[in-house]
Amino acid sequence: MNVQISIRGRSYTLRTDEGADDLEEIARYVDRKMTEVGRGSFDEYTVALLAALNIASEFRRFRHSIAERLQELDKDAASVAAILDAALPPEDA
DSSP: OOOOOEEEEEEEEEEEEEEEEEEHHHHHHHHHHHHHHHHHSSHHHHHHHHHHHHHHHHHHHHHHHHHHHHHHHHHHHHHHHHHHHHSOOOOTT
């Protein structure tokens, strides 16, 4: 499916296997990021590069927080398993 998006006032037609709504939302996000970093007098290449770096930094922080949360869940699951093992009668009984 082809989807029409707009970033920094320029229109692009993209082909996607995902939903149009998802791609349009992503385009609006990228447009906002580029607008944030483009407030100075940067050329479009620099604006795109700075926006990409900001988005990559956000993604890295997100991945790190997910990894930390998964470690916490693993610890919690191990604690629950230990409690259950202690509460259940032995199998040979």
